[in-house]
Amino acid sequence: MSRAKLSFPSVEWFNAVRKEFNTDEEFHRRGAGHCNCVAGVKVGDDVFVLTFEGQECTSVEQSGELALADADFYMSMDAVDWQEMLANISKHGHAVGDYTLNTLDLNRFDGLATSVHGDQFREDMFFRFNQTLQFFFDASSRIDTRFG
Amino acid sequence: MVVLDSPRLWNRLQRKLAKKVKKKTEESTSTHVKQLKNFEAKKEEIEIPEPRLNWMGITREWGVKVLPGEKGLTLGSLNVGVYGEIPTTWSDRGRNPRGAIASGARLPLAISVQDKADLWANSAATLYEEAIQRRWIPATDIPWDQLAPLPDDIEHAICQVCTELMQYANTDIEVITNWQHKMAYGYHEVKQYLATASFDGARRYEAFRKRALSNGGGLGLESTCQVNRVLLESTGGWTETVATWVFNRLLFALTICRYLERFAYNEAEIKLYQYVGQDLARILSYGIDHLHYAMNADPEKRASVGISITIGDAFLVRDLRDPVLKEALSIIFGAGINGVNKDGLDTFYEMLDTYVKEYLELCAWLKLDRKLEQMPTIFQADKRKR
Numbered sequence: 001m002s003r004a005k006l007s008f009p010s011v012e013w014f015n016a017v018r019k020e021f022n023t024d025e026e027f028h029r030r031g032a033g034h035c036n037c038v039a040g041v042k043v044g045d046d047v048f049v050l051t052f053e054g055q056e057c058t059s060v061e062q063s064g065e066l067a068l069a070d071a072d073f074y075m076s077m078d079a080v081d082w083q084e085m086l087a088n089i090s091k092h093g094h095a096v097g098d099y100t101l102n103t104l105d106l107n108r109f110d111g112l113a114t115s116v117h118g119d120q121f122r123e124d125m126f127f128r129f130n131q132t133l134q135f136f137f138d139a140s141s142r143i144d145t146r147f148g
Numbered sequence: 149m150v151v152l153d154s155p156r157l158w159n160r161l162q163r164k165l166a167k168k169v170k171k172k173t174e175e176s177t178s179t180h181v182k183q184l185k186n187f188e189a190k191k192e193e194i195e196i197p198e199p200r201l202n203w204m205g206i207t208r209e210w211g212v213k214v215l216p217g218e219k220g221l222t223l224g225s226l227n228v229g230v231y232g233e234i235p236t237t238w239s240d241r242g243r244n245p246r247g248a249i250a251s252g253a254r255l256p257l258a259i260s261v262q263d264k265a266d267l268w269a270n271s272a273a274t275l276y277e278e279a280i281q282r283r284w285i286p287a288t289d290i291p292w293d294q295l296a297p298l299p300d301d302i303e304h305a306i307c308q309v310c311t312e313l314m315q316y317a318n319t320d321i322e323v324i325t326n327w328q329h330k331m332a333y334g335y336h337e338v339k340q341y342l343a344t345a346s347f348d349g350a351r352r353y354e355a356f357r358k359r360a361l362s363n364g365g366g367l368g369l370e371s372t373c374q375v376n377r378v379l380l381e382s383t384g385g386w387t388e389t390v391a392t393w394v395f396n397r398l399l400f401a402l403t404i405c406r407y408l409e410r411f412a413y414n415e416a417e418i419k420l421y422q423y424v425g426q427d428l429a430r431i432l433s434y435g436i437d438h439l440h441y442a443m444n445a446d447p448e449k450r451a452s453v454g455i456s457i458t459i460g461d462a463f464l465v466r467d468l469r470d471p472v473l474k475e476a477l478s479i480i481f482g483a484g485i486n487g488v489n490k491d492g493l494d495t496f497y498e499m500l501d502t503y504v505k506e507y508l509e510l511c512a513w514l515k516l517d518r519k520l521e522q523m524p525t526i527f528q529a530d531k532r533k534r
Contacts, residue, residue, distance in 0.1 A: 030289040031289065033282040103410045105406075120509060127406075127432075131423070
Protein backbone atom coordinates (compact mmCIF):
# COMPACT_ATOMS: atom_id res chain seq x y z
CA MET A 1 0.00 0.00 0.00
CA SER A 2 1.25 3.48 -0.85
CA ARG A 3 2.42 5.33 2.26
CA ALA A 4 1.24 8.86 1.52
CA LYS A 5 -2.49 9.37 1.58
CA LEU A 6 -3.75 10.42 -1.81
CA SER A 7 -6.81 12.53 -2.26
CA PHE A 8 -9.76 11.23 -4.26
CA PRO A 9 -10.56 12.47 -6.83
CA SER A 10 -7.24 13.69 -8.21
CA VAL A 11 -4.88 12.90 -11.07
CA GLU A 12 -2.33 11.75 -8.47
CA TRP A 13 -4.81 9.25 -7.06
CA PHE A 14 -5.72 7.87 -10.49
CA ASN A 15 -2.04 7.67 -11.46
CA ALA A 16 -1.27 5.67 -8.31
CA VAL A 17 -4.12 3.26 -9.14
CA ARG A 18 -2.94 3.13 -12.74
CA LYS A 19 0.53 2.10 -11.58
CA GLU A 20 -0.86 -0.73 -9.44
CA PHE A 21 -3.16 -1.83 -12.23
CA ASN A 22 -0.53 -1.75 -14.99
CA THR A 23 2.12 -3.63 -13.09
CA ASP A 24 0.15 -6.53 -11.62
CA GLU A 25 -0.27 -9.43 -14.05
CA GLU A 26 -3.30 -10.63 -12.08
CA PHE A 27 -5.32 -7.73 -13.48
CA HIS A 28 -4.64 -8.77 -17.07
CA ARG A 29 -5.69 -12.40 -16.98
CA ARG A 30 -9.02 -14.17 -16.54
CA GLY A 31 -11.18 -12.44 -19.12
CA ALA A 32 -9.37 -9.15 -18.74
CA GLY A 33 -6.71 -9.04 -21.44
CA HIS A 34 -6.38 -6.24 -23.94
CA CYS A 35 -8.76 -3.36 -23.54
CA ASN A 36 -8.97 -0.40 -25.89
CA CYS A 37 -11.30 2.37 -24.88
CA VAL A 38 -11.52 5.88 -23.51
CA ALA A 39 -13.52 5.97 -20.29
CA GLY A 40 -14.68 9.08 -18.50
CA VAL A 41 -15.05 9.27 -14.73
CA LYS A 42 -17.28 11.99 -13.38
CA VAL A 43 -17.08 12.59 -9.64
CA GLY A 44 -19.64 15.26 -8.90
CA ASP A 45 -18.42 18.08 -11.15
CA ASP A 46 -14.88 16.76 -11.54
CA VAL A 47 -14.12 15.00 -14.80
CA PHE A 48 -11.25 12.60 -15.49
CA VAL A 49 -10.52 10.81 -18.75
CA LEU A 50 -8.83 7.41 -18.62
CA THR A 51 -7.31 5.89 -21.74
CA PHE A 52 -6.89 2.12 -21.91
CA GLU A 53 -4.62 0.68 -24.60
CA GLY A 54 -3.59 -2.93 -24.82
CA GLN A 55 -2.96 -4.21 -21.31
CA GLU A 56 -2.49 -0.83 -19.72
CA CYS A 57 -4.25 2.26 -18.62
CA THR A 58 -1.92 4.59 -20.51
CA SER A 59 -3.09 7.97 -19.32
CA VAL A 60 -5.29 9.88 -16.93
CA GLU A 61 -6.20 13.49 -17.52
CA GLN A 62 -8.36 15.89 -15.60
CA SER A 63 -10.63 17.70 -18.01
CA GLY A 64 -13.77 19.71 -18.34
CA GLU A 65 -17.24 18.37 -19.07
CA LEU A 66 -16.69 18.82 -22.82
CA ALA A 67 -14.03 16.11 -22.84
CA LEU A 68 -16.71 13.53 -22.05
CA ALA A 69 -17.97 13.87 -25.62
CA ASP A 70 -14.82 12.13 -26.81
CA ALA A 71 -15.04 9.30 -24.28
CA ASP A 72 -16.57 6.03 -25.43
CA PHE A 73 -18.64 6.13 -22.24
CA TYR A 74 -18.38 7.70 -18.82
CA MET A 75 -19.21 6.63 -15.29
CA SER A 76 -20.92 9.28 -13.22
CA MET A 77 -21.79 9.41 -9.51
CA ASP A 78 -21.81 11.93 -6.71
CA ALA A 79 -18.62 12.12 -4.70
CA VAL A 80 -20.26 10.43 -1.73
CA ASP A 81 -21.31 7.43 -3.86
CA TRP A 82 -17.80 7.05 -5.26
CA GLN A 83 -16.53 7.24 -1.72
CA GLU A 84 -18.85 4.43 -0.62
CA MET A 85 -17.73 2.27 -3.52
CA LEU A 86 -14.05 2.84 -2.80
CA ALA A 87 -14.56 2.20 0.91
CA ASN A 88 -16.16 -1.16 0.04
CA ILE A 89 -13.24 -2.02 -2.25
CA SER A 90 -10.73 -0.97 0.40
CA LYS A 91 -12.46 -3.13 3.02
CA HIS A 92 -12.72 -6.31 0.92
CA GLY A 93 -9.80 -5.94 -1.48
CA HIS A 94 -12.30 -5.84 -4.34
CA ALA A 95 -15.87 -4.69 -4.90
CA VAL A 96 -18.53 -6.90 -3.36
CA GLY A 97 -22.31 -6.84 -3.10
CA ASP A 98 -23.92 -3.63 -4.23
CA TYR A 99 -20.63 -2.03 -5.20
CA THR A 100 -19.58 -3.84 -8.39
CA LEU A 101 -19.75 -1.55 -11.41
CA ASN A 102 -22.55 -3.63 -12.91
CA THR A 103 -24.67 -3.52 -9.78
CA LEU A 104 -24.11 0.20 -9.31
CA ASP A 105 -25.27 0.68 -12.89
CA LEU A 106 -28.43 -1.35 -12.25
CA ASN A 107 -29.22 0.11 -8.84
CA ARG A 108 -29.03 3.75 -9.79
CA PHE A 109 -32.00 5.44 -11.39
CA ASP A 110 -29.86 7.04 -14.10
CA GLY A 111 -27.40 4.17 -14.21
CA LEU A 112 -23.66 4.51 -13.71
CA ALA A 113 -22.42 4.36 -17.29
CA THR A 114 -23.69 6.57 -20.06
CA SER A 115 -22.37 8.66 -22.92
CA VAL A 116 -22.73 12.09 -24.44
CA HIS A 117 -23.11 10.78 -27.99
CA GLY A 118 -25.57 7.92 -27.37
CA ASP A 119 -23.53 5.66 -29.67
CA GLN A 120 -24.70 2.21 -28.56
CA PHE A 121 -21.64 0.44 -29.97
CA ARG A 122 -19.33 2.61 -27.88
CA GLU A 123 -21.55 2.48 -24.79
CA ASP A 124 -21.47 -1.33 -25.01
CA MET A 125 -17.73 -1.14 -24.19
CA PHE A 126 -18.69 -0.62 -20.55
CA PHE A 127 -20.00 -4.20 -20.59
CA ARG A 128 -17.36 -5.63 -22.98
CA PHE A 129 -14.51 -4.41 -20.80
CA ASN A 130 -16.30 -4.74 -17.48
CA GLN A 131 -13.65 -6.98 -15.89
CA THR A 132 -10.83 -4.62 -16.80
CA LEU A 133 -12.70 -1.62 -15.43
CA GLN A 134 -13.60 -3.55 -12.29
CA PHE A 135 -9.99 -4.64 -11.81
CA PHE A 136 -8.85 -1.04 -12.29
CA PHE A 137 -11.02 0.19 -9.43
CA ASP A 138 -10.26 -2.94 -7.38
CA ALA A 139 -6.57 -1.95 -7.63
CA SER A 140 -7.46 1.13 -5.56
CA SER A 141 -7.64 -1.14 -2.49
CA ARG A 142 -3.84 -0.81 -2.43
CA ILE A 143 -3.95 2.98 -2.26
CA ASP A 144 -4.28 4.86 0.99
CA THR A 145 -7.12 7.15 0.05
CA ARG A 146 -8.22 10.40 1.60
CA PHE A 147 -11.62 11.76 0.60
CA GLY A 148 -12.51 15.37 0.08
CA MET B 149 -4.24 -79.96 -36.07
CA VAL B 150 -0.63 -80.44 -34.90
CA VAL B 151 -0.16 -80.27 -31.18
CA LEU B 152 3.26 -78.85 -30.34
CA ASP B 153 3.73 -80.71 -27.10
CA SER B 154 7.16 -82.06 -28.01
CA PRO B 155 10.16 -79.70 -27.49
CA ARG B 156 12.02 -81.47 -30.29
CA LEU B 157 9.21 -80.93 -32.76
CA TRP B 158 8.98 -77.29 -31.65
CA ASN B 159 12.71 -76.72 -32.18
CA ARG B 160 12.61 -78.37 -35.58
CA LEU B 161 9.76 -76.14 -36.72
CA GLN B 162 11.56 -73.05 -35.48
CA ARG B 163 14.73 -73.96 -37.39
CA LYS B 164 12.71 -74.61 -40.54
CA LEU B 165 10.99 -71.26 -40.24
CA ALA B 166 14.29 -69.45 -39.66
CA LYS B 167 15.75 -71.01 -42.81
CA LYS B 168 12.74 -69.90 -44.86
CA VAL B 169 12.99 -66.35 -43.59
CA LYS B 170 16.73 -66.21 -44.35
CA LYS B 171 16.19 -67.50 -47.89
CA LYS B 172 13.42 -64.97 -48.62
CA THR B 173 15.53 -62.11 -47.25
CA GLU B 174 18.49 -63.09 -49.43
CA GLU B 175 16.25 -63.30 -52.51
CA SER B 176 14.71 -59.93 -51.81
CA THR B 177 18.04 -58.24 -51.12
CA SER B 178 19.47 -59.72 -54.25
CA THR B 179 16.53 -58.37 -56.33
CA HIS B 180 16.97 -54.88 -54.85
CA VAL B 181 20.68 -54.93 -55.48
CA LYS B 182 20.05 -55.96 -59.09
CA GLN B 183 17.52 -53.14 -59.55
CA LEU B 184 19.93 -50.64 -58.08
CA LYS B 185 22.72 -51.79 -60.35
CA ASN B 186 20.41 -51.51 -63.38
CA PHE B 187 19.43 -48.00 -62.34
CA GLU B 188 23.07 -46.95 -61.88
CA ALA B 189 23.87 -48.34 -65.34
CA LYS B 190 21.02 -46.47 -67.01
CA LYS B 191 21.27 -43.27 -64.94
CA GLU B 192 22.91 -41.35 -67.71
CA GLU B 193 20.03 -42.20 -70.03
CA ILE B 194 17.18 -41.02 -67.65
CA GLU B 195 16.07 -37.42 -68.02
CA ILE B 196 14.88 -35.80 -64.78
CA PRO B 197 12.98 -32.58 -65.50
CA GLU B 198 14.08 -29.43 -63.72
CA PRO B 199 11.38 -28.16 -61.23
CA ARG B 200 9.44 -25.43 -62.99
CA LEU B 201 8.37 -23.53 -59.84
CA ASN B 202 6.09 -21.53 -62.08
CA TRP B 203 3.62 -20.95 -59.18
CA MET B 204 6.23 -18.88 -57.41
CA GLY B 205 5.85 -15.72 -59.41
CA ILE B 206 2.07 -15.68 -59.25
CA THR B 207 0.94 -13.17 -56.65
CA ARG B 208 -1.16 -10.05 -56.64
CA GLU B 209 1.23 -8.23 -54.37
CA TRP B 210 4.65 -9.28 -53.07
CA GLY B 211 7.07 -7.72 -50.61
CA VAL B 212 4.44 -7.02 -47.97
CA LYS B 213 5.95 -6.58 -44.53
CA VAL B 214 3.46 -5.56 -41.88
CA LEU B 215 5.15 -4.75 -38.58
CA PRO B 216 3.60 -5.27 -35.15
CA GLY B 217 2.16 -2.13 -33.60
CA GLU B 218 1.47 -1.30 -29.96
CA LYS B 219 -1.26 -3.94 -29.86
CA GLY B 220 0.90 -6.58 -31.57
CA LEU B 221 0.47 -7.93 -35.10
CA THR B 222 -3.29 -7.64 -35.31
CA LEU B 223 -5.63 -9.06 -37.93
CA GLY B 224 -6.83 -5.61 -38.90
CA SER B 225 -3.29 -4.31 -39.41
CA LEU B 226 -2.79 -6.81 -42.27
CA ASN B 227 -5.26 -4.89 -44.41
CA VAL B 228 -2.63 -3.22 -46.58
CA GLY B 229 -2.40 -2.90 -50.37
CA VAL B 230 -4.53 -5.39 -52.26
CA TYR B 231 -5.02 -7.34 -49.05
CA GLY B 232 -6.98 -4.45 -47.63
CA GLU B 233 -9.29 -4.12 -50.61
CA ILE B 234 -12.69 -5.21 -49.34
CA PRO B 235 -15.16 -5.15 -52.22
CA THR B 236 -18.86 -4.45 -51.81
CA THR B 237 -19.61 -7.80 -53.47
CA TRP B 238 -17.49 -10.95 -53.35
CA SER B 239 -18.56 -12.94 -56.38
CA ASP B 240 -16.02 -15.74 -55.91
CA ARG B 241 -17.79 -18.80 -54.52
CA GLY B 242 -14.61 -20.64 -53.62
CA ARG B 243 -12.31 -20.68 -50.58
CA ASN B 244 -10.01 -18.16 -52.15
CA PRO B 245 -8.52 -16.04 -49.34
CA ARG B 246 -8.83 -12.32 -50.01
CA GLY B 247 -5.76 -11.17 -51.95
CA ALA B 248 -4.91 -14.62 -53.35
CA ILE B 249 -5.46 -15.67 -56.96
CA ALA B 250 -8.50 -17.82 -57.61
CA SER B 251 -8.09 -21.24 -59.15
CA GLY B 252 -10.17 -21.66 -62.28
CA ALA B 253 -11.02 -25.33 -61.97
CA ARG B 254 -13.15 -26.05 -58.91
CA LEU B 255 -16.74 -26.61 -57.93
CA PRO B 256 -18.53 -23.63 -56.38
CA LEU B 257 -19.37 -23.75 -52.68
CA ALA B 258 -22.84 -23.12 -51.25
CA ILE B 259 -21.98 -19.49 -50.54
CA SER B 260 -24.99 -17.18 -50.62
CA VAL B 261 -23.98 -14.22 -48.43
CA GLN B 262 -21.78 -12.41 -50.92
CA ASP B 263 -22.60 -8.74 -50.41
CA LYS B 264 -20.61 -6.80 -47.86
CA ALA B 265 -23.80 -5.12 -46.65
CA ASP B 266 -25.17 -8.53 -45.66
CA LEU B 267 -22.57 -9.42 -43.03
CA TRP B 268 -19.97 -6.71 -42.55
CA ALA B 269 -19.10 -4.92 -39.31
CA ASN B 270 -16.17 -2.52 -39.22
CA SER B 271 -15.27 -3.80 -35.76
CA ALA B 272 -15.04 -7.48 -36.76
CA ALA B 273 -11.22 -7.69 -36.81
CA THR B 274 -11.00 -5.82 -33.49
CA LEU B 275 -13.63 -8.05 -31.89
CA TYR B 276 -11.75 -11.12 -33.12
CA GLU B 277 -8.54 -9.94 -31.41
CA GLU B 278 -10.54 -9.05 -28.31
CA ALA B 279 -12.13 -12.49 -28.12
CA ILE B 280 -8.71 -14.13 -28.39
CA GLN B 281 -7.02 -11.84 -25.91
CA ARG B 282 -9.78 -11.65 -23.28
CA ARG B 283 -10.46 -15.37 -23.06
CA TRP B 284 -11.22 -17.04 -19.75
CA ILE B 285 -11.28 -20.62 -18.56
CA PRO B 286 -14.37 -21.89 -16.71
CA ALA B 287 -12.41 -24.76 -15.16
CA THR B 288 -9.92 -22.55 -13.34
CA ASP B 289 -10.88 -18.87 -13.59
CA ILE B 290 -14.09 -19.24 -11.61
CA PRO B 291 -13.46 -19.80 -7.89
CA TRP B 292 -15.67 -22.90 -7.71
CA ASP B 293 -14.44 -23.51 -4.18
CA GLN B 294 -16.47 -20.46 -3.13
CA LEU B 295 -19.73 -22.29 -3.81
CA ALA B 296 -21.55 -23.21 -0.64
CA PRO B 297 -24.75 -25.18 -0.02
CA LEU B 298 -27.84 -23.07 -0.69
CA PRO B 299 -31.44 -23.55 0.43
CA ASP B 300 -33.11 -26.14 -1.77
CA ASP B 301 -35.50 -23.72 -3.49
CA ILE B 302 -32.71 -21.34 -4.46
CA GLU B 303 -30.46 -24.13 -5.72
CA HIS B 304 -33.35 -25.48 -7.80
CA ALA B 305 -34.00 -22.02 -9.24
CA ILE B 306 -30.34 -21.39 -10.12
CA CYS B 307 -30.05 -24.81 -11.76
CA GLN B 308 -33.21 -24.17 -13.78
CA VAL B 309 -31.87 -20.83 -15.00
CA CYS B 310 -28.54 -22.49 -15.88
CA THR B 311 -30.46 -25.13 -17.85
CA GLU B 312 -32.19 -22.38 -19.81
CA LEU B 313 -29.00 -20.39 -20.37
CA MET B 314 -27.25 -23.53 -21.64
CA GLN B 315 -29.91 -23.78 -24.31
CA TYR B 316 -29.40 -20.12 -25.20
CA ALA B 317 -25.67 -20.82 -25.56
CA ASN B 318 -26.25 -23.87 -27.70
CA THR B 319 -28.57 -21.88 -29.93
CA ASP B 320 -25.94 -19.14 -30.30
CA ILE B 321 -23.44 -21.74 -31.54
CA GLU B 322 -25.89 -23.12 -34.07
CA VAL B 323 -27.14 -19.74 -35.27
CA ILE B 324 -23.55 -18.95 -36.23
CA THR B 325 -22.66 -22.34 -37.69
CA ASN B 326 -25.89 -22.43 -39.71
CA TRP B 327 -24.63 -19.36 -41.57
CA GLN B 328 -20.85 -19.58 -41.37
CA HIS B 329 -20.42 -21.76 -44.48
CA LYS B 330 -22.75 -19.54 -46.50
CA MET B 331 -20.58 -16.45 -45.97
CA ALA B 332 -18.12 -15.41 -48.66
CA TYR B 333 -14.44 -15.91 -47.86
CA GLY B 334 -13.60 -12.38 -48.91
CA TYR B 335 -14.98 -11.15 -45.60
CA HIS B 336 -12.72 -13.26 -43.43
CA GLU B 337 -12.72 -10.78 -40.53
CA VAL B 338 -16.41 -11.49 -39.95
CA LYS B 339 -16.05 -15.23 -40.43
CA GLN B 340 -13.12 -15.35 -38.01
CA TYR B 341 -14.87 -13.24 -35.41
CA LEU B 342 -17.98 -15.40 -35.63
CA ALA B 343 -15.83 -18.50 -35.20
CA THR B 344 -14.67 -17.10 -31.85
CA ALA B 345 -18.27 -16.22 -30.99
CA SER B 346 -19.36 -19.81 -31.55
CA PHE B 347 -16.50 -20.92 -29.29
CA ASP B 348 -17.69 -18.38 -26.72
CA GLY B 349 -21.09 -20.08 -26.92
CA ALA B 350 -19.47 -23.42 -26.19
CA ARG B 351 -17.73 -21.89 -23.18
CA ARG B 352 -21.01 -20.46 -21.89
CA TYR B 353 -22.63 -23.86 -22.24
CA GLU B 354 -19.75 -25.41 -20.32
CA ALA B 355 -19.77 -22.77 -17.58
CA PHE B 356 -23.51 -22.97 -16.86
CA ARG B 357 -23.40 -26.77 -16.89
CA LYS B 358 -20.56 -26.63 -14.37
CA ARG B 359 -22.53 -24.31 -12.10
CA ALA B 360 -25.60 -26.56 -12.24
CA LEU B 361 -23.64 -29.70 -11.45
CA SER B 362 -21.27 -28.49 -8.77
CA ASN B 363 -23.36 -27.47 -5.79
CA GLY B 364 -25.62 -30.40 -5.00
CA GLY B 365 -28.25 -29.63 -7.65
CA GLY B 366 -28.66 -30.82 -11.22
CA LEU B 367 -30.21 -29.82 -14.48
CA GLY B 368 -33.86 -28.84 -14.63
CA LEU B 369 -36.52 -28.67 -17.31
CA GLU B 370 -35.76 -28.24 -20.98
CA SER B 371 -37.22 -24.96 -22.12
CA THR B 372 -39.74 -24.83 -24.95
CA CYS B 373 -38.02 -21.60 -25.92
CA GLN B 374 -39.68 -20.23 -29.04
CA VAL B 375 -36.97 -17.63 -29.68
CA ASN B 376 -34.46 -20.47 -30.11
CA ARG B 377 -36.66 -21.93 -32.83
CA VAL B 378 -37.11 -18.61 -34.63
CA LEU B 379 -33.37 -18.00 -34.61
CA LEU B 380 -32.52 -21.48 -35.87
CA GLU B 381 -35.18 -21.43 -38.56
CA SER B 382 -34.36 -17.95 -39.78
CA THR B 383 -32.97 -18.55 -43.25
CA GLY B 384 -34.03 -15.48 -45.20
CA GLY B 385 -30.98 -13.36 -44.50
CA TRP B 386 -28.12 -13.03 -42.06
CA THR B 387 -28.92 -9.40 -41.28
CA GLU B 388 -32.50 -10.31 -40.39
CA THR B 389 -31.27 -13.21 -38.23
CA VAL B 390 -28.86 -10.84 -36.50
CA ALA B 391 -31.72 -8.39 -35.84
CA THR B 392 -33.75 -11.01 -33.94
CA TRP B 393 -30.61 -12.32 -32.27
CA VAL B 394 -29.55 -8.88 -31.01
CA PHE B 395 -32.94 -7.60 -29.84
CA ASN B 396 -34.72 -10.74 -28.70
CA ARG B 397 -31.89 -12.89 -27.42
CA LEU B 398 -28.50 -11.28 -26.79
CA LEU B 399 -29.80 -8.13 -25.13
CA PHE B 400 -32.26 -10.19 -23.08
CA ALA B 401 -29.61 -12.75 -22.06
CA LEU B 402 -27.14 -9.99 -21.12
CA THR B 403 -29.79 -8.33 -18.96
CA ILE B 404 -30.51 -11.64 -17.21
CA CYS B 405 -26.80 -12.14 -16.51
CA ARG B 406 -26.44 -8.60 -15.19
CA TYR B 407 -29.29 -9.21 -12.72
CA LEU B 408 -27.92 -12.62 -11.79
CA GLU B 409 -24.62 -10.96 -10.92
CA ARG B 410 -26.45 -8.38 -8.81
CA PHE B 411 -28.22 -11.18 -6.90
CA ALA B 412 -25.38 -13.71 -6.92
CA TYR B 413 -25.02 -15.87 -3.82
CA ASN B 414 -21.25 -16.29 -3.86
CA GLU B 415 -18.03 -15.16 -5.53
CA ALA B 416 -18.08 -18.05 -8.03
CA GLU B 417 -21.43 -16.90 -9.42
CA ILE B 418 -20.35 -13.25 -9.51
CA LYS B 419 -17.38 -14.17 -11.68
CA LEU B 420 -19.42 -16.54 -13.84
CA TYR B 421 -21.98 -13.87 -14.70
CA GLN B 422 -19.36 -11.16 -15.15
CA TYR B 423 -17.35 -13.24 -17.64
CA VAL B 424 -20.44 -14.38 -19.52
CA GLY B 425 -21.71 -10.79 -19.59
CA GLN B 426 -18.53 -9.65 -21.34
CA ASP B 427 -18.81 -12.39 -23.96
CA LEU B 428 -22.45 -11.55 -24.64
CA ALA B 429 -21.63 -7.84 -24.89
CA ARG B 430 -18.98 -8.66 -27.51
CA ILE B 431 -21.44 -10.53 -29.76
CA LEU B 432 -23.91 -7.74 -29.16
CA SER B 433 -21.27 -5.29 -30.39
CA TYR B 434 -20.86 -7.25 -33.61
CA GLY B 435 -24.63 -7.33 -34.06
CA ILE B 436 -25.09 -3.62 -33.37
CA ASP B 437 -22.21 -2.72 -35.67
CA HIS B 438 -23.48 -4.98 -38.43
CA LEU B 439 -27.05 -3.67 -38.27
CA HIS B 440 -25.71 -0.12 -38.32
CA TYR B 441 -23.52 -0.87 -41.34
CA ALA B 442 -26.16 -2.88 -43.20
CA MET B 443 -28.93 -0.32 -42.84
CA ASN B 444 -26.64 2.54 -43.88
CA ALA B 445 -25.37 0.61 -46.90
CA ASP B 446 -28.84 -0.54 -47.89
CA PRO B 447 -31.60 1.62 -46.38
CA GLU B 448 -34.24 -0.81 -47.62
CA LYS B 449 -33.01 -3.27 -45.02
CA ARG B 450 -34.53 -1.07 -42.33
CA ALA B 451 -37.96 -2.54 -43.13
CA SER B 452 -36.90 -6.20 -43.00
CA VAL B 453 -34.92 -5.58 -39.82
CA GLY B 454 -38.01 -4.00 -38.24
CA ILE B 455 -40.18 -6.96 -39.25
CA SER B 456 -37.63 -9.45 -37.88
CA ILE B 457 -37.65 -7.70 -34.51
CA THR B 458 -41.46 -7.63 -34.42
CA ILE B 459 -41.55 -11.37 -35.10
CA GLY B 460 -38.88 -11.93 -32.46
CA ASP B 461 -40.88 -9.86 -29.95
CA ALA B 462 -43.93 -12.05 -30.47
CA PHE B 463 -41.98 -15.20 -29.75
CA LEU B 464 -40.23 -13.69 -26.76
CA VAL B 465 -43.65 -12.83 -25.36
CA ARG B 466 -44.67 -16.49 -25.77
CA ASP B 467 -41.53 -17.52 -23.90
CA LEU B 468 -42.32 -15.07 -21.12
CA ARG B 469 -45.79 -16.60 -20.75
CA ASP B 470 -44.10 -19.84 -19.75
CA PRO B 471 -43.80 -19.46 -15.96
CA VAL B 472 -40.64 -21.52 -15.48
CA LEU B 473 -37.98 -18.87 -16.17
CA LYS B 474 -40.02 -16.13 -14.48
CA GLU B 475 -40.53 -18.17 -11.33
CA ALA B 476 -36.94 -19.38 -11.17
CA LEU B 477 -35.52 -15.87 -11.58
CA SER B 478 -38.03 -14.46 -9.06
CA ILE B 479 -36.91 -17.05 -6.50
CA ILE B 480 -33.27 -16.08 -7.04
CA PHE B 481 -34.04 -12.34 -6.85
CA GLY B 482 -36.32 -12.81 -3.84
CA ALA B 483 -33.90 -15.03 -1.89
CA GLY B 484 -36.30 -17.96 -1.88
CA ILE B 485 -39.91 -18.94 -2.58
CA ASN B 486 -41.11 -16.83 0.33
CA GLY B 487 -39.57 -13.75 -1.24
CA VAL B 488 -41.16 -14.16 -4.67
CA ASN B 489 -44.18 -12.01 -3.93
CA LYS B 490 -42.22 -9.65 -1.74
CA ASP B 491 -39.28 -8.65 -3.94
CA GLY B 492 -38.66 -11.42 -6.43
CA LEU B 493 -41.40 -10.72 -8.93
CA ASP B 494 -40.91 -6.95 -8.66
CA THR B 495 -37.26 -7.42 -9.51
CA PHE B 496 -38.13 -9.72 -12.39
CA TYR B 497 -40.32 -6.99 -13.90
CA GLU B 498 -37.70 -4.37 -13.13
CA MET B 499 -35.32 -6.58 -15.14
CA LEU B 500 -37.80 -6.57 -18.04
CA ASP B 501 -38.02 -2.78 -17.83
CA THR B 502 -34.23 -2.52 -17.95
CA TYR B 503 -34.22 -4.77 -21.01
CA VAL B 504 -36.90 -2.66 -22.71
CA LYS B 505 -35.03 0.57 -21.92
CA GLU B 506 -31.83 -0.75 -23.52
CA TYR B 507 -33.85 -2.14 -26.42
CA LEU B 508 -35.49 1.22 -27.17
CA GLU B 509 -32.20 3.13 -26.82
CA LEU B 510 -30.69 0.78 -29.36
CA CYS B 511 -33.67 1.24 -31.70
CA ALA B 512 -33.33 5.00 -31.45
CA TRP B 513 -29.62 4.92 -32.24
CA LEU B 514 -30.16 2.58 -35.19
CA LYS B 515 -33.00 4.87 -36.37
CA LEU B 516 -35.53 2.08 -36.14
CA ASP B 517 -38.98 3.50 -35.68
CA ARG B 518 -40.09 1.75 -32.54
CA LYS B 519 -41.96 3.12 -29.55
CA LEU B 520 -42.80 1.60 -26.20
CA GLU B 521 -46.53 1.81 -26.93
CA GLN B 522 -46.02 -0.33 -30.05
CA MET B 523 -44.47 -3.13 -28.03
CA PRO B 524 -46.38 -6.08 -26.52
CA THR B 525 -48.04 -5.10 -23.25
CA ILE B 526 -45.81 -7.33 -21.13
CA PHE B 527 -43.01 -4.88 -21.95
CA GLN B 528 -45.06 -1.86 -20.87
CA ALA B 529 -44.87 -1.41 -17.11
CA ASP B 530 -48.18 0.47 -16.86
CA LYS B 531 -50.14 -1.99 -19.00
CA ARG B 532 -48.77 -5.39 -18.12
CA LYS B 533 -50.76 -8.00 -16.25
CA ARG B 534 -48.60 -9.71 -13.69
